[in-house]
Amino acid sequence: MTGGSSGIGLCTAKALRERGCAVYEMSRHDAGTEGICHLQGDVTDEKQVADAVAALMEREGRLDILVNCAGFGISGAVEFTASEDAKSQLDVNFFGTVNADRAVLPIMREAGGGRIVNISSVAAVAHIPFQAFYSASKAAVDSYTCALANEVRPFGVTVTAVQPGDIRTGFTAARKKSAAGDEVYGGRISRSVAGMERDEEKGMSPEKAGAYIARIALKKRVKPCYAVGAWYKFLCLLIKLLPCGVRNRIVGQLYAR
Numbered sequence: 283m284t285g286g287s288s289g290i291g292l293c294t295a296k297a298l299r300e301r302g303c304a305v306y307e308m309s310r311h312d313a314g315t316e317g318i319c320h321l322q323g324d325v326t327d328e329k330q331v332a333d334a335v336a337a338l339m340e341r342e343g344r345l346d347i348l349v350n351c352a353g354f355g356i357s358g359a360v361e362f363t364a365s366e367d368a369k370s371q372l373d374v375n376f377f378g379t380v381n382a383d384r385a386v387l388p389i390m391r392e393a394g395g396g397r398i399v400n401i402s403s404v405a406a407v408a409h410i411p412f413q414a415f416y417s418a419s420k421a422a423v424d425s426y427t428c429a430l431a432n433e434v435r436p437f438g439v440t441v442t443a444v445q446p447g448d449i450r451t452g453f454t455a456a457r458k459k460s461a462a463g464d465e466v467y468g469g470r471i472s473r474s475v476a477g478m479e480r481d482e483e484k485g486m487s488p489e490k491a492g493a494y495i496a497r498i499a500l501k502k503r504v505k506p507c508y509a510v511g512a513w514y515k516f517l518c519l520l521i522k523l524l525p526c527g528v529r530n531r532i533v534g535q536l537y538a539r
Contacts, residue, residue, distance in 0.1 A: 283295055283298075283305070283306070283307050283308070283347075283348065283349035283350070283351060284307070284308050284309065284325050284348075284349070284350050284351055284352035284378065284379075284382050285307075285309055285325075285350070285351035285352030285353060285401075286305075286307025286308070286309060286318065286349075286351060287307060287309040287311050287312075287315075287320070288309075288311075288451070288452055289351075289449075289451035289452055289453055289488055290351055290401065290446060290449060290451060290453075290488050290491050290492055290495070291307065291309075291349075291351030291352070291401075291492075292307075292315065292488075292492070293488040293489045293491065293492025293493070294349055294351060294491075294492040294495045294496055294499075295307050295315065295318050295492075296315070296318070296492065297489075297492045297493045297495070297496035298347075298349075298496045298499065298500075299317045299318055301496060301500060303347070303500075304319075304342060305317070305318045305319065306318070306319045306320075306321055306334075306338050306342075307319070307320060307321065308320075308321040308322070308323040308325075308331070308334045308352075308382075309322075309323070309352065310322070310323070310324050319338075319341075321334040321337055321338065322334070325350075325352045325374060325378030325379070325381055325382055326373050326374055326377065326378055326381070327381075328381050328384075328385075331381045331382055331385045332385050334385075335385040335386060335389070339389065344389075344393065345386055345389050345390065345393075345396065346395075346396055346397065347396065347397045347398075347399070347499050347500075348382060348383065348386045348396070348397070348398045348399070349399045349401070349495065349499055350378070350379045350382050350383070350398070350399065350400045350401055351401045351495075352374060352375075352378050352379075352382075353374055353375045353378070353401065353419075354371075354374055354375070354453070354456060354457070354458070355371075355413065355416045355453060355456075355457040355458070356368075356370075356371050356413075356415055356416060356457065356458040356459075356460070357412055357413045357416070357457055357458070357459045357460065357471075357474075357475045357478075358412060358459065358460030358461070358462060358463075358471060359412060359460075359462070359463045359467055359471055360414050360415075361463060362460065362462035362463040363414075363415065363460065363462075367415075367458065367460075368415045371415045371416060371419050372415070372418070372419050372422070374419075375416070375419035375420065375422075375423065376419045376422045376423055376426070379400050379423055379426070380426070383398055383400070383430065383441075386398070387434065387439065390434075390437070390438075390439045391434065391437040391439060394437065394438045395437075395438035395439060396438070396439045396440075397439075397440050397441075397442075397499055397500075397504070398430075398439065398440070398441040398442070399441075399442055399443075399444055399495060399498055399499050400423050400426075400427045400441070400442070400443045400444070401423075401443075401444055401446070401495070402420045402423045402424050402427070402443040402444060402445045402507070403416075403417075403420040403445055403446060403447075404445050404446070404447040404509060404514050404517065404518065405417040405420050405421075406420035406421040406423065406424045406443075406445060407421070407424075407445070407518055407521050407522075408517065408518075408521055408529075408533055409421070409530070409533065410474075410478065410533065410537055411474055411533070411534060411537050411538035412470070412471050412474040412475060412537070412538070413474075413475075413478065420445075423443060424443050424445075424507060427441055427442065427443040427506065427507070428443075428506045428507070431506055440503070440504050441506075442498060442504040442505065442506060442507065442508065443506065443507045443508070444494075444495050444498055444507075444508050444509075444510060445507065445508065445509045445510065445514065445518065446486070446491050446510045446514075447485065447486070447509070447510060447511060447513070447514040447517075448481045448482045448484070448485030448486065449482065449485045449486050449487075449488055449491050450482065450483060450484075450485050450486070450487055450488065451482075451488045453482070454479050454482045454483060457475075457479075459475060461475075470538060470539065473539070474537045474538060474539075477536075477537060478537065486510065486511055490511075491510050494508075494510050494511075495510075
């Protein structure tokens, strides 16, 4: 799995280990979690991802499940977000997922089966103002996952996206925040991000989210997409039912005032 050194990724890795899986996690940072093998690598570097997968195959000879947890968040007004920051957001959250999937698909296809779990976000469907590029990266993961699932289904490979909501992890503190232009936007940038961070700090425990993702990874059959938790399942259903204009006004009232 990618991004398994902290947060939801680490909790998912532990949950899979507890269910009897041999777990390998790939991340940029050294990790020393008992019972979980660490592989050094950056998801934005295709060669590093390929090398990590090759090292796993040399040791185990098989790869049954990939969970893509690597990711980070940026916040700020679209108008004032540097292009390099926006591209980095998509490079890690979306293309990092693509790189990992590409590395394992030939193995799973030749084996006649496998499971890929791409971690998305409720932000993929509830598009958050002042976190536009994060929302876009996760919406891309959702669309890509659904398309990929149909491409590889004949080979016995199943692909699904999991959408966590607010989770209490170091993701909040690690977010790359920019308040550039806040005076132009009447303080709405800082108010929006502060409100989102309060929600995250009161959110679900990463252990609960990790246990849920592990269950999805091990299910016999999966749907294209899952939201984590009863509230977010209801929210995602409501968003699908509401007209787009109504939905966007509600999100704007919550996070863009």
